[in-house]
Amino acid sequence: MTILAMDQGTTSSRALVFSDDLQVQASAQQEFEQHFPRSGWVEHDADDIWTTSAATARGAIEKAGNPRIDAIGITNQRETVLIWDRKTGKPIYRAIVWQDRRTADLCDRLKDEGHEDAVRSVTGLLLDPYFSATKIAWMLDKVEGARARAEAGELAFGTVDCFLIWKLTGGRSHVTDATNASRTLLYDIRKGDWSDDMCRLFNVPRAILPDVLDSAAEFGTTRADLFGREIPILGVAGDQQAATVGQACFDPGMMKSTYGTGCFALLNTGEQAVTSENRLLTTIAYQLDGKPVYALEGSIFIAGAVVQWLRDGLKLIREAKETQSLSEQADDSQQIIMVPAFTGLGAPHWNPRARGAVFGLTRNTGPAEFARAALESVGFQTRDLWHAMAADWRGTGDAAVLRVDGGMTASEPAMQFLADILGAPVDRPVNTETTAQGAAWLAGFRADLCPGPQEYAKAWRLDRRFEPQMSGTERDRRYSAWQRAVQAVMAV
Numbered sequence: 001m002t003i004l005a006m007d008q009g010t011t012s013s014r015a016l017v018f019s020d021d022l023q024v025q026a027s028a029q030q031e032f033e034q035h036f037p038r039s040g041w042v043e044h045d046a047d048d049i050w051t052t053s054a055a056t057a058r059g060a061i062e063k064a065g066n067p068r069i070d071a072i073g074i075t076n077q078r079e080t081v082l083i084w085d086r087k088t089g090k091p092i093y094r095a096i097v098w099q100d101r102r103t104a105d106l107c108d109r110l111k112d113e114g115h116e117d118a119v120r121s122v123t124g125l126l127l128d129p130y131f132s133a134t135k136i137a138w139m140l141d142k143v144e145g146a147r148a149r150a151e152a153g154e155l156a157f158g159t160v161d162c163f164l165i166w167k168l169t170g171g172r173s174h175v176t177d178a179t180n181a182s183r184t185l186l187y188d189i190r191k192g193d194w195s196d197d198m199c200r201l202f203n204v205p206r207a208i209l210p211d212v213l214d215s216a217a218e219f220g221t222t223r224a225d226l227f228g229r230e231i232p233i234l235g236v237a238g239d240q241q242a243a244t245v246g247q248a249c250f251d252p253g254m255m256k257s258t259y260g261t262g263c264f265a266l267l268n269t270g271e272q273a274v275t276s277e278n279r280l281l282t283t284i285a286y287q288l289d290g291k292p293v294y295a296l297e298g299s300i301f302i303a304g305a306v307v308q309w310l311r312d313g314l315k316l317i318r319e320a321k322e323t324q325s326l327s328e329q330a331d332d333s334q335q336i337i338m339v340p341a342f343t344g345l346g347a348p349h350w351n352p353r354a355r356g357a358v359f360g361l362t363r364n365t366g367p368a369e370f371a372r373a374a375l376e377s378v379g380f381q382t383r384d385l386w387h388a389m390a391a392d393w394r395g396t397g398d399a400a401v402l403r404v405d406g407g408m409t410a411s412e413p414a415m416q417f418l419a420d421i422l423g424a425p426v427d428r429p430v431n432t433e434t435t436a437q438g439a440a441w442l443a444g445f446r447a448d449l450c451p452g453p454q455e456y457a458k459a460w461r462l463d464r465r466f467e468p469q470m471s472g473t474e475r476d477r478r479y480s481a482w483q484r485a486v487q488a489v490m491a492v
């Protein structure tokens with residue numbers, strides 16, 4: 001029994017073949033081009049999304065020795081918007097990516113008109129360009145004739161999962177899952193349906209929206225010519241939700257944080273859709289048997305990307321892992337604080353116009369201090385979320401543990417500083433392929449190939465626990481300095 005997980009991320013598409021005990025048999029990955037047509041704009045070519053996804057799926061199956069694939073799970077970069085013609089399948093514009101800020105003015109206008117409370121109570125989200133709805137409206141307004149075609153039912157909208165399902169099934173399925181729907185600003189997370197009020201507010205015709213299914217459901221079967229026979233697609237979740245599942249955070253109060261390009265922390269709040277008083281998001285963690293399990297989410301836009309900036313922008317390092325030895329050489333007497341607000345600040349500040357800054361520079365500041373400050377910036381940002389979560393959800397006290405995953409968790413100094421600044425243990429699992437594994441489990445669970453949540457949770461294995469070693473006084477002093485630096489970048 002074999003499951004294929006397709007993980008379509010912001011910078012690359014990946015595919016992994018799993019055995020039914022969820023061990024990785026083979027994987028393939030392809031990066032694709034990022035388009036930045038104007039400042040603050042980020043686009044992907046829809047063809048690149050599709051061709052890299054199909055090629056990596058075929059590549060992973062081949063590397064695994066062409067086993068019979070029983071089920072497919074899909075996980076994806078969230079919020080990114082695609083609109084295509086239902087007849088030809090042709091996208092009307094490039095995909096507008098979650099990082100894109102082009103609709104900041106529209107969000108400000110809607111905020112000034114006093115719509116944010118209604119938006120929050122229906123969708124659990126905030127009025128920020130990060131989410132899909134304003135991007136959909138932009139595309140319908142700017143592409144000639146698109147709005148009329150959308151209203152006539154000729155166009156289809158989808159997040160990346162939905163677009164991939166459309167392509168994989170040869171246009172037979174126009175569906176998404178509840179986790180992806182919950183990121184659009186158009187979905188009523190408590191009623192479990194698209195919201196007419198939100199469609200009206202954002203000027204999005206309901207005719208373009210897909211059907212919304214559970215995260216483990218029958219999403220359609222692939223075209224026979226793609227993989228040699230029709231394969232059922234049985235699991236779908238946005239990548240951060242799939243990581244929550246992959247980390248087995250099934251009980252209320254459990255929290256995971258994924259450190260890739262950005263950092264996304266999700267705290268399981270069970271059947272309760274908790275409304276944050278600290279500007280966190282309320283989102284659907286996963287939905288099984290028609291029952292949504294909710295989460296509080298903190299989204300940070302720049303985490304591993306700050307290390308990429310040291311590498312590609314400043315050219316201080318050749319490889320991400322060099323930050324480890326460099327940061328160990330940093331001068332302890334210098335307290336450099338780097339606020340990597342390259343594309344604004346996400347949770348809990350939500351300031352799309354803030355930009356980055358480095359504080360505390362002296363004549364002796366060099367690459368080592370920059371490397372340490374970059375790694376520490378990720379810990380400080382997580383502490384901002386940790387505080388907000390603790391305030392919103394009494395279940396997370398001092399004793400809570402954070403489960404981490406994603407490429408940046410390979411960094412021992414970053415993980416140690418994270419434990420130090422949180423004042424709480426940080427658990428890194430043996431398996432850091434949690435996102436793909438979550439998608440594979442959803443598909444395998446639906447196909448009756450994998451055990452239920454509690455059984456699956458027992459298989460979670462700890463690689464290393466990072467215990468806090470910093471004194472409380474030092475922790476408070478360092479964190480206060482960070483808070484002042486954040487206030488400063490927001491004031492400029």
Ligand SMILES: Nc1ncnc2c1ncn2[C@@H]1O[C@H](COP(=O)(O)OP(=O)(O)O)[C@@H](O)[C@H]1O
Pocket residue numbers: 009010011012259260261262303304305306307308320321322323324406407408409410411414
């Ligand atoms: N040893 C390391 N030290 C610091 N950062 C790292 C290390 N290894 C990877 N990273 C960072 O992790 C990120 C890659 O993680 P990954 O989970 O593959 O991201 P994504 O899925 O968002 O592309 C990159 O931004 C990279 O800079």
Ligand SMILES: O=P(O)(O)OC[C@H](O)CO
Pocket residue numbers: 008009010011076077078079098238239240260261262
């Ligand atoms: O593709 P990633 O891993 O950077 O994740 C992106 C998130 O889903 C955006 O919300």
